[in-house]
Amino acid sequence: MTEINRTQSGIAWQKIVVAEHAQSDSVREEMASDDFWRPVAHKFVPPKKGDSGPDDTIQKLVEFITKGETVLDVGAGGGRIAIPLAEYSSHVTAVEPSEAMREQLVGTAEAWGVRNLSVIASTWEDAEVEPHDLVVCAHVVYTVTAIEGFIRKLSQSARKSVALISFGRPATATYLPLWSRVHGEERVELPTLPQIESLLSEMGIEYKETLLEEWISRPFKTREDALTECQARLFVSAESEKSKLLNDVLGESLLEVEGGFRLKWTEPHRPRIISWDV
Numbered sequence: 001m002t003e004i005n006r007t008q009s010g011i012a013w014q015k016i017v018v019a020e021h022a023q024s025d026s027v028r029e030e031m032a033s034d035d036f037w038r039p040v041a042h043k044f045v046p047p048k049k050g051d052s053g054p055d056d057t058i059q060k061l062v063e064f065i066t067k068g069e070t071v072l073d074v075g076a077g078g079g080r081i082a083i084p085l086a087e088y089s090s091h092v093t094a095v096e097p098s099e100a101m102r103e104q105l106v107g108t109a110e111a112w113g114v115r116n117l118s119v120i121a122s123t124w125e126d127a128e129v130e131p132h133d134l135v136v137c138a139h140v141v142y143t144v145t146a147i148e149g150f151i152r153k154l155s156q157s158a159r160k161s162v163a164l165i166s167f168g169r170p171a172t173a174t175y176l177p178l179w180s181r182v183h184g185e186e187r188v189e190l191p192t193l194p195q196i197e198s199l200l201s202e203m204g205i206e207y208k209e210t211l212l213e214e215w216i217s218r219p220f221k222t223r224e225d226a227l228t229e230c231q232a233r234l235f236v237s238a239e240s241e242k243s244k245l246l247n248d249v250l251g252e253s254l255l256e257v258e259g260g261f262r263l264k265w266t267e268p269h270r271p272r273i274i275s276w277d278v
Contacts, residue, residue, distance in 0.1 A: 009199040010148045013191045017145050020188040027183050029237040046080045046108065056213045057138070057165065058084045060273055064134050064161055065089050072132035072157060074124045075140030078104035085136070086114045093132060097123045124150060131159050138165035139271075142190040147199060155205075155278050164274045165212075166193045174217065174266050175233045181249045182234055182242055196274060207276040214268040219260035226250055226261050 058081065065071060068090050073082040076094035078101050086092045086109075094117060096102050102119055109117050120127055124140070135158040144150045154162045170176075170190045179187035200207050220226035227247055228238075236242045254261040 007202040009202045013147050014145045016191050020190055023188050028235040046083050062088045069133035072135045074137040077101045079108050083109050086117050092117045095120045095127045131157050133160045135162045139171050158278045161277050168193045168270045182246050205276050207274050210273040212271045214270050216268045219257050219262045221260045
C-alpha cells in the first residue's frame, strides 16, 4: 500500500506506533508461538448464539445495512462482529491475518451454521477484495503505521459507508500497570479515539460518532489463564525470571469475580462507532 499525502496527524500517529513496536521488541523474550494472538484468540469470538453479547455493537451496525447488502470486516479476529452480521446481510467477507484468529472464526461460523461468510488470510494492506456495501474495522487501527493509506483503502472498498470502531483508550489499557511492574518502564500508549478524530478531520473526512454501551472484558477463567494471557501481552516467555515476577504481581493484582478472575484496576471499555459515507 503506497503512502502519499501524509498528514501531520498521520506522521505523529506513526511515530507513536513505531515507538510502541520498538519498546515491544526491546523486551520481547522467546515465545512459544510465532502468532501473538494464539494464547488469546478464544476471547475474540462472539457470545453463544442467542445471547445478547457484551455490548450493543451488532445492533448499531445492523442500522448501516439492509438484508441484501454485503459487509467487509477488516481485521475480523475470531468473528465477534463478522459472524453475527452474517444473519443481517447477504454475504460477509472477513479479512484476518492471524491463523489462530481464523481458526476461531471458522470454527464458530461452522458451529453457528453460517454459510454466507468467506475468509481472506491476509493483512489489510495486502488484501485484494471487491467493494462491499459496508466496511467494518473494529479495534484494528491502533497498531497501523501507514494509517492514511489504511483509511483510504477502507473508503475505496466501501460502496456506501465505513464504520470504524475504537476505544477511548488502548484495548490493552488493562495491562499497562503490569508493564512498569515487570519491565521497569512505562508503556507507550498506542493512538486511539482522539488521534482518530484528528486524523479524519485532517484528511477531510466528515464523520459522525455513535456511542456504544460500556462493557467489561470477560474475566480470566483461572489464575493460570491470567498468567498465560498476561505473558503474551507483555512478551514474557514462560519460566523466565520476568514470568516469575509477573506471577508474583498477579498474585496481588487479581480479584476473584463471577466467572473467574480480573485485574483489580480493570475499567469498562467505552467504545464508539466512527462512521462516514463514501
